[in-house]
Amino acid sequence: MKLLVILLFSGLTTGCRGNSSHSLPPKLLLVSFDGFRADYLQNYEFPHLQNFIKEGVLVEHVKNVFITKTFPNHYSIVTGLYEESHGIVANSMYDVITQKHFSDFDDKDPFWWNEAVPIWVTNQLQENRSSAAAMWPGTDVPIHNTTPSYFMNYSSSVSFEERLNNITMWLMNSNPPVTFATLYWEEPDASGHKYGPEDKENMYRVLKEVDNLIGELVHKLKVLGLWENLNVIITSDHGMTQCSKDRLINLDLCIDRSSYTLIDLTPVAAILPKINTTEVYNKLKVCNPHMNVYLKEDIPARFHYQHNDRIQPIILVADEGWTIVLNKSLPKLGDHGYDNSLSSMHPFLAAHGPAFHKGYKHSTINSVDIYPMMCHILGLQPHSNNGTFGHTKCLLVDQWCINLPEAIGIVIGALLVLTTLTCLIIIMQNRLSVPRPFSRLQLQEDDDDPLIE
Numbered sequence: 001m002k003l004l005v006i007l008l009f010s011g012l013t014t015g016c017r018g019n020s021s022h023s024l025p026p027k028l029l030l031v032s033f034d035g036f037r038a039d040y041l042q043n044y045e046f047p048h049l050q051n052f053i054k055e056g057v058l059v060e061h062v063k064n065v066f067i068t069k070t071f072p073n074h075y076s077i078v079t080g081l082y083e084e085s086h087g088i089v090a091n092s093m094y095d096v097i098t099q100k101h102f103s104d105f106d107d108k109d110p111f112w113w114n115e116a117v118p119i120w121v122t123n124q125l126q127e128n129r130s131s132a133a134a135m136w137p138g139t140d141v142p143i144h145n146t147t148p149s150y151f152m153n154y155s156s157s158v159s160f161e162e163r164l165n166n167i168t169m170w171l172m173n174s175n176p177p178v179t180f181a182t183l184y185w186e187e188p189d190a191s192g193h194k195y196g197p198e199d200k201e202n203m204y205r206v207l208k209e210v211d212n213l214i215g216e217l218v219h220k221l222k223v224l225g226l227w228e229n230l231n232v233i234i235t236s237d238h239g240m241t242q243c244s245k246d247r248l249i250n251l252d253l254c255i256d257r258s259s260y261t262l263i264d265l266t267p268v269a270a271i272l273p274k275i276n277t278t279e280v281y282n283k284l285k286v287c288n289p290h291m292n293v294y295l296k297e298d299i300p301a302r303f304h305y306q307h308n309d310r311i312q313p314i315i316l317v318a319d320e321g322w323t324i325v326l327n328k329s330l331p332k333l334g335d336h337g338y339d340n341s342l343s344s345m346h347p348f349l350a351a352h353g354p355a356f357h358k359g360y361k362h363s364t365i366n367s368v369d370i371y372p373m374m375c376h377i378l379g380l381q382p383h384s385n386n387g388t389f390g391h392t393k394c395l396l397v398d399q400w401c402i403n404l405p406e407a408i409g410i411v412i413g414a415l416l417v418l419t420t421l422t423c424l425i426i427i428m429q430n431r432l433s434v435p436r437p438f439s440r441l442q443l444q445e446d447d448d449d450p451l452i453e
């Protein structure tokens with residue numbers, strides 16, 4: 001019965017949503033606070049973010065993609081693809097065939113981005129819709145000859161306030177209307193690198209500032225009347241872990257620099273051998289016990305990090321908290337990029353708006369699941385991707401889902417009802433079959449009559 005009521009109700013609400021969507025297209029704002037490690041939420045206070053979550057949903061851990069770096073993970077969120085499939089396989093890349101280089105400071109060549117189609121491009125190909133972006137990686141590049149209708153060229157010196165002003169202005173006053181927008185902020189990543197996540201005092205201060213920015217965001221959306229109808233996702237690309245000068249892996253102690261080209265360094269080094277690959281591999285293999293060394297063809301399948309020309313013939317993966325260096329001291333106290341099964345590498349996701357439940361908590365999804373969910377909310381046909389829409393159904397009001405505690409509750413409830421009914425039936429049967437008080441059998445006269453006359 002309960003099931004029937006819920007199904008009917010969800011059908012009704014879906015119906016209503018379908019009708020209203022003609023007049024008001026769904027809108028989505030995707031926000032990233034770079035390097036927001038999932039357990040900061042448990043270890044620090046975030047009054048503004050907690051208010052946001054109270055009225056929306058929280059995914060406590062988002063399993064991101066390997067390597068757990070900024071550019072690759074931001075592109076996975078907006079394409080639903082592993083790095084080997086979308087082609088942004090690191091913050092520093094080299095393409096052997098074209099001999100092109102990619103870095104944080106030289107990322108504008110569409111060549112690097114064109115292996116995938118990000119959601120802002122797909123959104124814009126729909127009739128009467130545009131996209132807007134305030135500095136999400138890739139949004140200032142003409143991917144498949146398309147930038148968002150409204151975007152800002154990347155500059156870390158532009159304030160959060162200016163980015164927010166632009167985004168809200170575009171969400172309010174554009175024709176065709178902006179239905180998908182992104183907003184990016186460099187903290188708490190920058191401070192996480194500088195101080196390390198174990199520096200409680202500095203991280204407390206930085207995370208309080210991040211929370212205040214979330215407060216500003218919500219306040220502005222409310223003042224402008226955008227809050228009720230806008231879907232807002234707040235998430236991040238990766239976490240952060242503590243590094244130490246006592247945990248250094250010095251490649252110079254193992255191999256001569258002249259025998260390879262270093263494409264990327266730490267915590268995942270990308271090595272392009274200049275001499276025989278096996279020779280380079282054999283030297284690196286015995287270099288340090290806190291580093292895994294893989295030939296490209298032997299990279300574990302769980303990383304989904306193999307089938308792309310931009311992945312180099314040898315990669316080195318440092319253990320958590322270890323830093324690969326070239327005869328240098330420790331460059332930073334905090335870092336990320338490590339194995340994506342480490343919880344310290346995971347970000348969180350919170351969401352609020354008409355598409356999302358209120359006050360719902362979920363333990364985990366994959367970062368590649370965010371893309372099909374966003375496409376669903378916006379009514380877009382997703383491109384082929386590595387995500388699973390079903391993983392996010394419990395977050396959405398127009399979807400039917402059973403989570404584990406609910407399923408256990410329903411099974412226990414059903415068993416209780418069945419047991420009660422069985423008991424009642426047994427009791428009733430016992431009552432009905434109570435023997436009548438003994439009375440002597442009276443033989444009737446005709447009882448002796450022969451059956452056949």
Ligand SMILES: [Zn+2]
Pocket residue numbers: 034035069070071189237238
């Ligand atoms: Zn980052």
